[in-house]
Amino acid sequence: MQIVGQTTQLEAWVASRTRPFSINEILIIEDSGHRDPKAEVVETRTFNRYIPLASEQHNLVDDSVLRGLRQVGFDIEDEEIHLAKLRLLEELATPVRVGSRVRVPQFSEVESLLIKRRPKDGLTLGVIQGTREVAEGMPPDLQDVALLFDKEDGVQRQDGVPFVFDYRSMDQYPHIGIFGGSGSGKSFGTRVLLEEIMKQRVPAVVFDPHFEMTFDNEFPGLPDHYRESYKKKFVLLVAGTDIGIDFVDLTADDIVSLLRASSGSITDAMETAIKSMHKKGDSYLSYSTRMANLAEALDNEAEIREQARDLAMLPVDERERVHTLSKLLKEYKDKVGGFSGTLRSVMRRMYRLEMEGVFTNAGTKLVEEAFMKRQLVVIRGSMYFLNVFAFYVVRKLYRKRREYRDSIQKGRPIEEAFPPFVIITDEAHNFAPKGDIPAPAKGVLKEIAQEGRKYGVFLVFATQRPALLDDTITAQLSTKMVFRTVRSVDIAVIKEETDITPEEANRLPYLSSGTAFISSAITGRTTSVRIRVSKTTSPHFKNPFEELEEAFAEQDSKLWEALEGQLPIDAFNLNAYLTEIGRKVxxxxxxxxxxxxxxDFADQGKLVREDTPFGSRYKKV
Incomplete structure (x- = not known):
């Protein structure tokens, strides 16, 4: 293998007569003047006599490459030639020497480049593409730690160097984005990441709108040494049942944000009324009762004022009611604009949330208990519900962690420690949308994106539509796992926010499912990774069409057994068989x-169908 053609400080071409090149493999250029630099294959080609490489108008290879091939002895008209475009991993002061020999490195020569953490101390996410030959010299602790999966052949051996993510460096390079279209392997990759987070016992909370992040079921076909149970490492909570918003914790601004996000919009008058009537420590009952009483007082203002002038003439019970309503009129009428319709609009929105189970005394108690056990918490619910709950849960947990860290910094440690943690969301563009689209948790998530690393709070945002994700958050994602992406607007965002090359960007729409470009400030480059097989499965793992076949095969089997004992059956008299067949199935x-x-059974050859003067008769074959 030799360097051919024109070279630059960043790029070069390598050619070989005998060895095809693998995309993303790392090679060493034997150029002593540059201390034998390392380079990655970013584009590969093979030519032979049936492809006229020497054409003057050739649009695939630069003329300088053709001249370089001839200069180092290649017969470009008759030989098969393997070519690869190299991207140097470090920019040089001058171009590499043309004609330099190129070789595959030993593992020890690239270990520091490929392995930032050992598997026991990092997150083992998959296998680095193009490292099959290099992996032959790996130590035992890097072998068989990232098995792969193929739909045709099932679980496969590890065929390269494992990609181990150095999550401990997130204190300097925080937050992870997981991008990819439908069927790209994004959810699969998210599951693998969560398994690794659980393995390292990092507290985390996952908002699961698709009801798929459960870790009870083992992936089929795993070898014994690779199996691992996560049943005691995660807790599953249902939004509105196991976890809710404790109304006492809410400020007036919180209520405004909550109602605006859950109801689409609120008027300025409604916002004014919400803030004017809220008192610190209000429960849902005390707040809603105060608002309902004021609405009643505004509707009957003249009568209330008249009765208030002579309270002594009223029965005791009525006297207390009129006094309360009169006091509310005096205190709040001018503040809320004197219109009961505004109050009733607020009350309807609040009542809807209360009826859906949003307001409960459960609060975040179960999440906090799980965090102290260093568990993963999965909060399950509809997107609407999770958007509402994320606002409350994230804010409260973040405040607890921030208060704990701030107290240590000020030399006044509080009694109970609160651990660092990770927040994971799927469909992240719904939680933190771009532009002015309202979302209750958006504000606190942006704050965490910018300030969270100081307090040990980190984000993992998974989305099919990175172009719809808030710009501030996208810019703070130091690591991005990019799966197959087709939309041009999303690819444009990825190109802007990562260091993927033009060649890698062109490959994005064609990446195989489960392969990702991982662009990270922690590794300092973009790495192509095939995500390892997960050790657990989603409830939706089974192919729906296989599920259909299995379900109806069982149904058909029961029906056949019931029919078989009734044969022969005459079509004109089917009603006579319904009760007995129904009993058997x-x-x-x-x-x-x-x-x-x-x-159907006749078409399958299980029955013989005969035509008679009275219609069809079905008999055994």
């Missing part, structure tokens, strides 16, 4: 279903 069977089943 354990459910009611309709006339149409039985008729359809008989025809």
């Amino acid at each position: 354990g459910r009611p069977v309709t006339y149409d279903e039985l008729e359809h089943a008989l025809d």
